[in-house]
Amino acid sequence: MSTPKDAPTSTARNTPRDTPRSTPRSTPRNTPRNAPGSAPLRLDTEKLFAARLHAVRARPHLATALFAMHVVESTRVPTMAVDRHWRCYVSPRFVERTPEEELASVWVHEVSHLLRDHARRGDRLLRAIDREGPAARLRINLAADCEINDDAFGDGLVRIPGAVYPDVLRLPEGRLMEDYARQFSVSTQYQHLVWLECGSGADGREREWDLGPDGAHGLSEQERDLVRFRVAQGITAHPGEVPAGWRRWAEEVFHPPQPWRQLLGAAIRSTMASAGAGEDYSYGRPARRSTGLPKVVLPSLRRRPPRVAVVVDTSGSVSDSELGSALLETAAILRTLGGRRDLVSVISCDAAARVARQAAADSGWTLIGGGGTDLRSGFTTALGRRPTPDVVVALTDGQTPWPSTPPPCRTVVGLFPRARPRRTADDEDDPGYTPDTPPHWARVVTLG
Template sequence: MTADTLGTGPLDRAKLFAARLHAVRARPFMATALFALHVVESRRVPTMAVDRQWRCYVSPAFVARTPVEELAGVWVHEVSHLLRDHHGRGDRFARERGLTGRAERLRMNIAADCEINDDAFGDGLLRPEGAVTPELLRLPGGRLMEDYLRRFGLGPLTQSVAWLDCGSGADGLEREWDLGPDGAHGLSPQERDAVRFRVAQGITARPGNTPKGWRRWAEEAFHPPQPWRELLGAAVRSATSGAGAGEDYTYGRPSRRSAGLPGVVLPSLRRKPPRVAVIIDTSGSVGDDELGSALLEVAAISRAVGGRRDLVSVLPCDAAAQLVHPLCREAGIPLVGGGGTDLRTGFAKVLRTGPRPDVVVVLTDGQTPWPDSRPPCRTVVGLFDRRRTRSWDEGDPDYVPDSPPAWARVVTIGSGSAAR
């Protein structure tokens, strides 16, 4: 048996690049990204791994023992981490929750793999051996990395994938084999953005049988974070993290003060994930562009509360409140309306539909009467930029709607400045 047979010889680049060509044929919309990766031979990498600068570190032994068809699936898997910015998202998740250590980064890698692998294979692309899927963790498919991270911990179900290491491009933690930002053959931030844009452009131009997760990603890639979206997200996070939001008393964990009162059990204050209700103005004064923007803001709101789509509900409303839709529904949310505007009915609907929200977000052009009193929860108003809308009232060009009440946090959607 030769050294090459044992996988201790040089990297078989012909086999590796044949696998990449197979991946391009199976997923032509990824061609730009796949060819943008620069291969670096490394014997310290378990299989294949990527870094932030779009280098792909490859184990010669892994290539030697893996069939071309499976290697093609690994190519697609690794570049998917970079396209979906798992390293940046992992960094943000870790900062927000104070997570440190390799164990937490392993969880991020597993969660990122679940996001990719639930619909990555088939249609000419073979699933690699040992690929992590949501089913392995007994979790539903179609979720984001952040959502999966909240649903599992390291334990018996993850023991079989403890070896997993897709590199810093998957979880944000630098490895000893990384060449770093100053190393050779890395892509600049501008080049990375250009690659993502080209891939998204290829998906939206000819969606064909592109998996639903990738179509959703491409839509978001064409609408990158804007100043007003960051302001809206910050306003929602501030409202959901304030004192009283998402708090309740429980006897499941007695208060420490009970020790000073023999025979008396006092409840403790428990922090619950906050619930957010989004009221979308669907009146006749709101155009299709505003409604499209509203759906993008709903996605931003979901991210602001950590990707927990099950905690976000949406209510289309004009002069009458429609049905309350949970955001975790697979089907689209119908934005029914087109009449006059009275969002007070929307407030009444979401507040009496259990469980009651901790935060209400209203997306509107402002042509509505507002509740006379402060609701029993925090309120954030996303106001469509009035400079971009039509006349307030075609029958009365001098009409100017009332400003949102002082008890609401207001963010102007479509403008990089206004917020209060």
């Protein structure tokens, strides 16, 4: 093939003086030293997986979770990061320059974000404080790092240099991510920490390298919960070998906090939906049987709304905030019944029962009490009202005797939480005193 007259030839005279002949022009400046030419640096999986085995030996209770993460090689992630679906994105350059013992600590740090579900918890917290955006998500990431790093290292794991610890933010140790996030704000003094990038599995913000829910090798929500449950089993089997933060986490996995407002509302709605009865006929809605009788209009049996009696424990062991919660739930019941106060009766009960005065709509109810506790009198008063209630809702701390026989209506019990039973003057001499548990015939929801 002929060469055009104006095309440069390959002679040395056409080579610019300031360009070394041995260095190709196409070689980028940041090409790794051990990469031939412009070939990208490949992930050193042997070193990465050796570091994971180091992490497993140091933290055997995390082995299930460490092996559940799927490694994704990525040049766009600065170090190592995780997404919500338990993929671990790894930078080849980061693996090359980081010692194996530090990589082991990073493995434990990243899997801790996933086990403790920081992404979902961060979403809830930002909704609660009405914040959103990159700065708010960085705040979640830093707070989550503080929760992990305060007791993650030592005993076979080295401390990660440059990571975030509570003392870096001038915060105490041993707190949860939600506590840390409320105690500081992202300001200029923390701008040097912006490089920290733990991924959407840590703060909930999707990254450009995320494969998303439909990408390969992601775990489903059920699989993620199963991994957490197995790790929690291993921790509870050997509680003396793990830090206090992990023991607390394992207890919450086995006994998660209940969304008690939703549970109580659902229990009351389902109970009231089944209550009530057809007690009167009405021509406002013809009966369905009318279609079989031409020219004859039959009345239909009208279902009345249920009547609800709310028994509120007003004994001395119930705090003012708990009584406030009881009034809020009573107001919610009233809204469910369309604001009809004639269908809702509120009974204050300590050792004796008193029917609360039905106040005006804008002032609510007044609760009275402060003595001992015996909800049996409250149930007797509620069932003795005419007309009798279709549903009885008892809001109590549970430190009370219960009726020996089930009421002739549906019953829901809302329990205020108690760490341990409180003794009264009557049972101070009985060291083994424990209050009776709610009866089996009641639907029970723990409040708070």
